[in-house]
Amino acid sequence: MFCAGILGQRGHRVLLLDHAETLGEKIRISGGGRCNFTNRDCGPEHFLSLGHGFAASAIRRYPPSRFIELIRRYRIAFHEKHRGQLFCDDSSKQIVDMLVAECAAGSVTLQHPVQVMGVEKSAQAWQLNTSSGQHIASALILATGGLPVPAIGATAFALDLARSLDIPVVAPRPGLVPLAFTSETVSGLDELAGVSLPVMMRAGVSGQRYGDALFQEDLLITHKGLSGPAVLQASSYWQEGEAIEIDWSNGFAWDERFAEGRIGGRYAEAALADVLPGRLAKVLAQQSSVPERKWAEIGKRDRERLRQWVTSWRVKPAGTLGWKKAEVMVGGIDTSALDANSMMVKSHPGLYCIGECVDVTGHLGGHNFQWAWASAYACATSLVGSGQKRS
Ligand SMILES: Cc1cc2nc3c(=O)[nH]c(=O)nc-3n(C[C@H](O)[C@H](O)[C@H](O)COP(=O)(O)OP(=O)(O)OC[C@H]3O[C@@H](n4cnc5c(N)ncnc54)[C@H](O)[C@@H]3O)c2cc1C
Structure with a gap:
């Protein structure tokens, strides 16, 4: 819609097709109904x-x-709200x-719900066979988003079309999604459902694919596993079979805090509970076999074990909660196939890909919408500037 509005206002004849009854459903449900529409601090470091x-x-x-x-x-x-994240005061419906008003200002024709059955390329044009008839255009812009939340209309349309045209696609997987654990992967987590605390969390592998990243945010333990901003952020970097690492202490100076002279007479669990939620302190102390002992009585090896549990807890998630719960798709149309200035597919002049269907994934906090706006703007302005046939 944003891309269509710009093109229409600059004199192009634009037809926007969507298979949904209602336009902008992802916007409507975003940001808890208030749409975190951008982030003041958005920069390239916020994208995978x-x-x-x-x-x-x-x-x-x-x-x-x-x-x-x-x-x-x-x-x-x-x-x-937090770290540059901008939200509507009232409702995401305003966005x-x-x-829609921007499209109206550009006399964009909005058609929905419309099913697109087939796309064919002829010498100079793209031909779409749809439930509203056949449409022919000099430029075709794919903005059909990613796979999260199929219940509100997400499809693999762009990825399937890309594959059929031999355009490379980076295998998609759910991002910004809670991580699941089973009792086999982690014991004791069930008892901790509802515990929330700020942590430091690392996921991914340095130098491979999207690399690794460390996030300092809140974490929430649920009945199914881990959620909260730290986990959602880390999930985009996590891949099946890898471990994640959590510093429950959120980076506090362990040696200073747990110096012999300060806490020697106290029980380990009680000392931990000074800096962590009580229920978590109990489970961590139990799992490292030191709950019933006073600090001064714990040997060097056990102390080190406890420190490891608290400051670099490594565990392999069983999976994610999947597309139903993901906020974004990691992967998508390979950027190597696209021109970064125009978002045009290099091997198919006149075909453009923007937004979430492209292998660009933002961190939590408004970066995904900012990518949608920015890629749409790049595409629209390049089409306007190219003087391509105006439809
Ligand atoms: C619960 C939730 C909350 C989110 N909150 C935020 C947030 O606060 N801030 C943020 O930056 N990001 C947020 N996101 C991510 C953000 O919504 C997306 O990254 C963004 O909407 C992508 O824009 P897009 O235009 O590429 O795709 P979409 O907004 O998904 O739009 C794609 C459109 O294509 C249509 N379509 C799909 N398949 C077909 C087909 N086969 N034929 C015809 N039409 C089709 C769909 O109906 C839809 O209207 C959230 C996502 C979710 C799921």
């Missing part, structure tokens, strides 16, 4: 992509400040309404 740095030029040309200008123009009240 096998094409490292691919998102940088689009974000530079359409930074968060530009989208904030648009929001202000529509008099949508907003606030900053959908704004995008």
Whole structure:
């Protein structure tokens, strides 16, 4: 919608097709109904992509400040919640309404629900066979998003079409998603459901694929596993079979805090409970076999074991909670196939891919929408600038 609005307002004849009854459903449900529409601090370091740095030029040309200008123009009240994250004061519906108004200002034809049955390429044009008839266009822009939340219309349309045209696709997997554990992978987690605390959490493998990352955010223990911002962030880097690492102490100076002279007479569990939620302190102390002992009575090896449990707890998640619970898709159309200035598929002139269907995944906090706006802007302005046939 954002891309269509810009193109329409600059004189292109634009037809927007969507198979959904209602447009902008992901926007509507985003940010707990208030849409975290951008992040003031958005920069290339907030994205995962096998094409490292691919998102940088689009974000530079359409930074968060530009989208904030648009929001202000529509008099949508907003606030900053945490670390640059901007949310609507009232409702995410305001963003959908704004995008529809932008399309109307550009006389964009909106058709939905429409099923796209087939896409064919002829010499100069793209031909779409749809439930609303046949449409022919000089440029075709794929903005059908990623796979999360199939219940509100997510499909693999862009990925399937790409594969059928021999455009490389990075295997998709759920990102920004809670991690699941079974009692075989971790014991004692059930007792801790509801515990929430700030932690440092690391996932991924340095130098491989998307690399590794360390997040300092809140973590929530649930009946199914781990959730909360730290876990969602780390999940995008995590891959099946790998371990994650959690510093439950959130980086406190262990040696200073647990110096012999300070806590020698106290029980390990009680000392831990000074710095961690009581229930977590109990489980960690039990699992490292020191709960009933005073600090001064714990040997060097057991102390080290406890320190390891608390500051670098390594565990292999059993999986994620999947596409139903994921906020974003990691992977997608390989950026090596795209021109970073225009988002055009290099091997198929006139075909463009923008937003979440591309292998660019933002961190939590408004970065995914900022990528959607920025890639849409890059595509629209390149089409306007190219003087390509205006439909
Ligand atoms: C619960 C949840 C909360 C989120 N919260 C935030 C947030 O606060 N901030 C943030 O930055 N990101 C958030 N995200 C991520 C963000 O919503 C997406 O990254 C963003 O919407 C991607 O935009 P897009 O235009 O590429 O795709 P989408 O917004 O998914 O739009 C794709 C459109 O294509 C249509 N479509 C799909 N398949 C077909 C088909 N076969 N034929 C025709 N039409 C089709 C869909 O109906 C849809 O309208 C959230 C995601 C979820 C699931």
